[in-house]
Amino acid sequence: MGNRGMEELIPLVNKLQDAFSSIGQSCHLDLPQIAVVGGQSAGKSSVLENFVGRDFLPRGSGIVTRRPLILQLIFSKTEYAEFLHCKSKKFTDFDEVRQEIEAETDRVTGTNKGISPVPINLRVYSPHVLNLTLIDLPGITKVPVGDQPQDIEYQIKEMILQFISRESSLILAVTPANMDLANSDALKMAKEVDPQGLRTIGVITKLDLMDEGTDARDVLENKLLPLRRGYIGVVNRSQKDIDGKKDIRAALAAERKFFLSHPAYRHMADRMGTPHLQKVLNQQLTNHIRETLPALRSKLQSQLLSLEKEVEEYKNFRPDDPTRKTKALLQMVQQFGVDFEKRIEGSGDQVDTLELSGGARINRIFHERFPFELVKMEFDEKDLRREISYAIKNIHGVRTGLFTPDLAFEAIVKKQVVKLKEPCLKCVDLVIQELINTVRQCTCKLGSYPRLREETERIVTTHIREREGKTKDQILLLIDIELSYINTNHEDFIGFANAQQRNTQANKKRAIPNQVIRRGWLTINNISIMKGGSKEYWFVLTAESLSWYKDEEEKEKKYMLPLDNLKIRDVEKGFMSNKHVFAIFNTEQRNVYKDLRQIELACDSQEDVDSWKASFLRAGVYPEKDQTENEDGAQENTFSMDPQLERQVETIRNLVDSYVGIINKSIRDLMPKTIMHLMINNTKDFIHSELLAYLYSSADQSSLMEESADQAQRRDEMLRMYHALKEALSIIGDISTSTVSTPVPPPVDDTWLQASGGHSPPPQRRPHSAILPPGRPPAVRGPTPGPPLIPIPAGGPSFAAPPIPSRPGPQNIFAANNDPFAAPPQIPSRPARIPPGIPPGVPSRRPPAAPNRPTIIRPAEPSLLD
Secondary structure, eight states: OOOHHHHHHHHHHHHHHHHHHHTTOOOOOOOOEEEEEEBTTSSHHHHHHHHHTOOOSOOOSSOOOOSOEEEEEEEOSSOEEEETTEEEEEEOOHHHHHHHHHHHHHHHHOSSSOOOSSOEEEEEEETTOOSEEEEEOOOBOSSOOTTOOTTHHHHHHHHHHHHHTSTTEEEEEEEETTSOGGGOHHHHHHHHHOTTOSSEEEEEEOGGGSOTTOOOHHHHTTOSSOOTTOEEEOOOOOHHHHHTTOOHHHHHHHHHHHHHHOTTTGGGGGGOSHHHHHHHHHHHHHHHHHHHHHHHHHHHHHHHHHHHHHHHHHHTOOTTOHHHHHHHHHHHHHHHHHHHHHHHHOOSSSOOOSSOOTHHHHHHIIIIIHHHHHHHTOOOHHHHHHHHHHHHHHHHTTSOOSSOOHHHHHHHHHHHHHTTHHHHHHHHHHHHHHHHHHHHHHGGGGTTSHHHHHHHHHHHHHHHHHHHHHHHHHHHHHHHHHHHOOOTTOTTOOHHHHHHHOOTTTTOOOOOTTOEEEEEEEEEOOOOGGGTOSEEEEEEEESSEEEEESSTTOOSEEEEEEOTTEEEEEEOOOSSOOSEEEEEEETTOOOSBTTBSEEEEEESSHHHHHHHHHHHHHTTOEEOOOOOOOHHHHHHHTOOOOHHHHHHHHHHHHHHHHHHHHHHHHHHHHHHHHHIIIIIHHHHHHHHHTHHHHHHHHSOHHHHTOOOHHHHHHHHHHHHHHHHHHHHHHHHHHHHHHOOOOOOOOOOOOHHHHHHHSOOSSOOOSOOOSSOOOOOOTTOOSOOOOOTTOSSOTTGGGTTOOOGGGOOSOOOTTGGGGSTTTSSOSSTTSOOOOOTTOOTTSOOOOOOOGGGOOOOOOOSOOOSOO
16 A cells, blocks of 8 residues: 555554444544545546555546545455445455446446436445545536536536535645646635635646646745645656556656656655655544544543442452452441431432432321321211210219219220221331331342342341331330320319310410411312313412412412311322322311312322321311211211200310320320331341341352342443543543644635635735736646746736626637636526637537526435445
8 A cells, every 4th residue: 555644543543443442432533534626637536546545546538537436445454345336246356446436437427428426435445544535526627528418517516515515524626737727626616615725735736747848836835826735746647657557656656756856846845746645634634533532532531430439349349259258248238237327317418309218208107197197087076975975874874973974084085095006007017118118229239249139138128027016016005005094184184174164166276377387389170171170379378278379489379268167088089180189178068269169189199198188287177087977876966965964075075185185195206206216226226236147147158249140241341341441541642642733824815716716705905907918828838937926927817807797808719718717607506608709519608597407317326325
């Protein structure tokens, strides 16, 4: 291969690719495309071939490249080529590649000089190339020949612009030295898409074919028509050399000899020739790679940081080392204990912000669910009064009692206290469920060792179940203790004297009147569709009222409902609804809101419903009791008591209410303490002090610490990824230090292009000459040598030419060639103007209207790379 610079870059890029492949990612270097633009037979294909270092493109006179060739170079250990249109065939002989390009071109465009914008896609796999895309484009031509359409110039320009407009493409503007540079359509098109000249390199070919006595020194020294990146001269092989199979290395030696021996170029021979062009292009590739390195480095560093924590866990563990196993077992059991305690006691670090967990949920059971359960089983007034009257009558027996019996009070109180057992045991069950869930969450970190996780869960859960029995026994004992002695001397007990005078309503305790108990969103669920349907409001519950607003700003109040005589009842969830509902109604059968006897309030979860119910309890709104009265009970309700019995019932009713309130208060206080002591704290102590011993007795250490296959694979992948990331970062560091970026050349005076192009917005700065000399005779084949500071050089008339519409009358047919950029059309819709001096028989070059424009053959093939 002839491109040594590319071969030096290959190892660097391969290192990067390998480093990224090892971490399972692709390294998107996105190296720039290199496109050659120039007139017909300017030597574009030869320049491209020299860059690759292979002889495989069609050659000849006239228009040879008639379809764009998209050449993808792909690094591979073996060398071969394949075409998109015949993927199954691999070409190892590059002469066959040339023949296939010619055959494929003829298949679509015919054999009579036709062109097509449908590209030929060729992939060359080689160990001597970078992953690059090179584009060989048809030469710019002006006069249609053969089967070419009348607007051939417009079509070729559109085709070229499609490829060179991309910001990621480097443009090689190829101009033959035996043509006036001012007529270079390649330079003009490059300027249109790259006005700053950052990605345009001028290439001068055929320096060996200039007329004797002329040279391109001023052009190559960037004096005549300066470009930001300057010009590079190359000498390609002649058709005779190609036909004689002269290889590229011999051609490069001949080119070197030419520049060293030519008096006009020997002083800049080191900046001329194909090797220097390769060096410049390779430096552009190096610059591009270096520009992408910071982004790649930051991406890798962020990945490395995210892995650090996980890798830290694996660093201290070796599967076969018993010491490591023991240490890991101790660390994991200790960490399990710490996690369990943090979840129960609460912690500032690693706070779960998505849901309540552990201790917070148990706290909710203690102070919301349990009080609510106690109130829910609160006695019904009618039932209670009936029971008291039966108790008084049964105690008196056949006698008529004059005094209120103590035994009736004790019997009713004991019956109410026994009812406390059910909510208390239910509270224990709820706490146990939360504890087991917490254990399960804490053992997630032991997932690396399935047997250890399973045993830990089993041992701790078994212990919790053991403590469940003891806790329930203790709670039943508490209730039995309350039953064993009715303390009527309790300081909060009202006593017989006060019970007779006490008014039940006056005893109803309420919170501070204006205290806000709760705020939150609720949906009123039972508003008919005709009146707007279900709608969400912002509710504010105080000790005296329930208000709802349009939104949480609480500016637009919709309604305020007093809490007097309100109660709560459960409502079944609707068939199509996923919300949980409860209702508020008035016990006196009045409308609660507008014409509604009850308002149904909906929440997203049952937990929200329970929480709202607990809040209503604090405000004095109690749940409705289940009506299980039978017909006999209904008949009994009609029974009317004598006034003395009514007074006795009222007295005992007040006493029972006072004493049950004392018991409830005591139980609400003792229940959390009992559960905490006998179950939660005991479980924490068990995990810290005894769990390890139970684990050792349940199985041997090696079986406990046996990794799961998935975990072993994950650990290996994690460590491999970690080391691969470090390696990739070190490779990026090596590339940064072993390569050098070349700064962008400073801007040059490019007004020569702006003045003649007529398409750039900036005004022309070069003053027009008052007197226009006649056109240069056609015999002159190159720029006239001379000092670069002459205001109007030999090609000067072209710079001062007015725009096409006002160009003066007939000139000879060659005069158009002196006009560098006026001849080709600037805009697709602008017709090209030809001087009237065209000989008869030559077809007009004015493009017809777009709908009637002749089209070229466009086969139904993909025009983009696969």
